[in-house]
Amino acid sequence: MKLLKFIFAVTLSMVCLSAEKNIVTSKGNILVTGGNGYIGLSTCRALKENGYTPVSVDNSSNSIIPTITWGPIEKGDILNKKWLHKIFKKYKFSGIIHLAAKIYVPESVDQPLLYYRENIDGLLNILELATEFNVKGIVFASTSAVYGNLESEDPVLESHPTQPLSPYAETKMIGEKLLKFVWEHHKIPSAILRYFNVCGIDKATDNKDGHSVHLIPSLYKAFQKTPVEVKIFGTDYSTSDGTCIRDYVHVNDVAQANVKALEYVLTKKEPITANIGSGNSYSVIQVAQAVSRYAKLDYKEIRLQRRPGDIPVVVADITKAKETFKWEPANSDLENIVKSYY
Numbered sequence: 001m002k003l004l005k006f007i008f009a010v011t012l013s014m015v016c017l018s019a020e021k022n023i024v025t026s027k028g029n030i031l032v033t034g035g036n037g038y039i040g041l042s043t044c045r046a047l048k049e050n051g052y053t054p055v056s057v058d059n060s061s062n063s064i065i066p067t068i069t070w071g072p073i074e075k076g077d078i079l080n081k082k083w084l085h086k087i088f089k090k091y092k093f094s095g096i097i098h099l100a101a102k103i104y105v106p107e108s109v110d111q112p113l114l115y116y117r118e119n120i121d122g123l124l125n126i127l128e129l130a131t132e133f134n135v136k137g138i139v140f141a142s143t144s145a146v147y148g149n150l151e152s153e154d155p156v157l158e159s160h161p162t163q164p165l166s167p168y169a170e171t172k173m174i175g176e177k178l179l180k181f182v183w184e185h186h187k188i189p190s191a192i193l194r195y196f197n198v199c200g201i202d203k204a205t206d207n208k209d210g211h212s213v214h215l216i217p218s219l220y221k222a223f224q225k226t227p228v229e230v231k232i233f234g235t236d237y238s239t240s241d242g243t244c245i246r247d248y249v250h251v252n253d254v255a256q257a258n259v260k261a262l263e264y265v266l267t268k269k270e271p272i273t274a275n276i277g278s279g280n281s282y283s284v285i286q287v288a289q290a291v292s293r294y295a296k297l298d299y300k301e302i303r304l305q306r307r308p309g310d311i312p313v314v315v316a317d318i319t320k321a322k323e324t325f326k327w328e329p330a331n332s333d334l335e336n337i338v339k340s341y342y
């Protein structure tokens with residue numbers, strides 16, 4: 001009996017110690033909306049590795065419930081404010097990384113009302129609850145699409161005039177404005193991060209192919225078939241080789257940027273808008289050649305018409321993110337991105 005009591009006491013003290021350890025080591029609960037999505041999974045991992053407890057809120061509309069997790073997962077819709085209120089009450093978030101959104105440009109052109117309803121209403125619920133529950137800082141997933149048609153291969157600065165050309169980009173622009181109001185009226189600082197072309201695979205997560213509609217995953221798929229045929233949409237743009245030029249940034253670097261930007265707003269208590277890209281530009285042909293080199297396979301080019309809505313060139317100037325929150329796109333070398341799919 002005495003021995004049993006002793007074992008019980010030791011076990012209890014170990015449980016208490018570990019619970020206490022968790023409280024001491026976690027830097028706080030962070031709400032990650034869309035935490036089961038492509039960028040969300042890597043962001044939850046990066047938060048956990050940096051001492052936070054990520055709480056993913058996701059309605060599974062564009063993802064599955066992951067098997068590899070870094071914190072609690074709450075299945076639900078951010079448009080359901082009553083439910084979301086309970087989540088805020090339960091976790092007392094110190095910060096928010098808001099990723100949940102409808103994300104496809106052509107779909108937004110076909111269904112603009114759906115995009116306004118989902119992306120704006122969802123964000124309004126998050127912001128109203130952030131003010132009610134005294135959240136200390138927010139990171140918002142914006143996009144390079146807010147710059148519109150740049151017509152220059154020069155890297156774009158955050159101060160460049162914005163000109164969203166699709167309902168998707170417009171909802172992100174409205175989101176940026178709402179965050180500015182929340183800063184002015186409620187003093188909650190936010191980091192508005194304008195992501196460029198997010199790609200690459202985070203091997204630590206369940207997502208093994210990224211978004212298959214994007215260029216590099218589509219090339220990866222094309223190189224699995226024989227003969228290899230690569231479709232190029234638009235070869236008459238006013239760029240060096242006539243194809244579209246983009247800035248590709250690895251999802252692991254985006255996740256790291258989310259954490260660094262969150263820490264910036266939480267400690268500096270001031271808002272920031274920053275580009276998140278690699279700062280390097282590659283044409284569609286250069287990317288296809290990089291995949292071909294890695295796969296050690298030749299390919300046949302299928303030259304097709306331009307797709308409506310594709311802009312010729314967009315490349316990030318990333319000086320601000322590097323200097324203000326000491327972020328580096330350490331994994332965004334093109335070879336490294338291509339390699340990550342294999």
Ligand SMILES: NC(=O)c1ccc[n+]([C@@H]2O[C@H](COP(=O)([O-])OP(=O)(O)OC[C@H]3O[C@@H](n4cnc5c(N)ncnc54)[C@H](O)[C@@H]3O)[C@@H](O)[C@H]2O)c1
Nearest residue numbers: 034037038039058059061062063077078100101141195198
């Ligand atoms: N992937 C890119 O290249 C890129 C570029 C620029 C900006 N962004 C932005 O980054 C964010 C994340 O993008 P992603 O590529 O990870 O997309 P994703 O679709 O993989 O992730 C979004 C997640 O949000 C969830 N979601 C959507 N609506 C929801 C709702 N109403 N309630 C709860 N959950 C909801 C989806 O199920 C999904 O898991 C988006 O806001 C997107 O606009 C992405």
